[in-house]
Amino acid sequence: MTRRTPIWKAIATSLRSDIIEGTYSQGDKLPTEAVLAQRFGVNRHTVRQALGALAEDGIVHARRGAGVFVTTTPTDYPIGRRVRFHQNLTAAGRAPAKKVLLLESRVAHASEAEALELESGAQVHVYEGLSLTENQPVALFRSLFPAARFPEMLTQLRTDPSVTAGLARFGVADYTRASTRVNAKLATATQALHLRITENAPILRTISVNVDLDGRPVELGRTWFAGDKVTLTLSDP
Known part of the structure; x- marks a missing residue:
């Protein structure tokens, strides 16, 4: 039986691709959790997991009250x-x-x-x-x-x-x-x-x-x- 990729991982991969392709550059603010949840058809908790994975990899960082920003681009x-x-x-x-x-x-x-x-x-x-x-x-x-x-x-x-x-x-x-x-x-x-x-x-x-x-x-x-x-x-x- 084929194992399905968790949705949050798929979202993280998609956002990584956006950053790699230049949709978002270093210092840019990502869309809000609500906007991303609507884009991917999931709840905000799932989006939060994806953003957490990107933050763990040093790709984005969150600023309290300001949003999530791209830390680095390739x-x-x-x-x-x-x-x-x-x-x-x-x-x-x-x-x-x-x-x-x-x-x-x-x-x-x-x-x-x-x-x-x-x-x-x-x-x-x-x-x-x-x-x-x-x-x-x-x-x-x-x-x-x-x-x-x-x-x-x-x-x-x-x-x-x-x-x-x-x-x-x-x-x-x-x-x-x-x-x-x-x-x-x-x-x-x-x-x-x-x-x-x-x-x-x-x-x-x-x-x-x-x-x-x-x-x-x-x-x-x-x-x-x-x-x-x-x-x-x-x-x-």
Whole structure:
């Protein structure tokens, strides 16, 4: 027997779509509970559940006596040969920041060694963190670097969380994206906690390999974007 989606979840999804498509922008006031109840043919309690879910995900916030307002709208995030987190969000008029979650060294998994063109058993440096804009988390990321080539990368990242600055520190003046794969996922409990979204909410995962000017891999990156907070776009080289 097919399970039906709760009406309040369907309403929340519909309102998310309105925000993503630009019907309501950041700072806009949503229609009142009474208007939304009439629109969707439900009672105000059901609408309140939907708005509560959006508020829990950080998409809207209620002002006592004033109504419910859109907190944030998706940020365009270009995917092209040159992808720089700080530059992308600054260009979009957003204030970027990073929070470091993990810095460690370990043996590369087989798929990681293959992507970075390393021998089996080679060490990699792992950098995991949270990308934020306007103090709102938009993505989780994991970057891996060849440890033999960049032996002091973790020390550098503890001082400055910028990957671009870290690679430049070790002689990589420029790098480009050689490949990118994108697929849709559902947020795990821990991902949802970091991204301030509900468990099983839609997220977009990218897997990319960055190379230096000689075509040698310098970084293998995985990023999990909150689907409601970022719009991935294809950019020119």
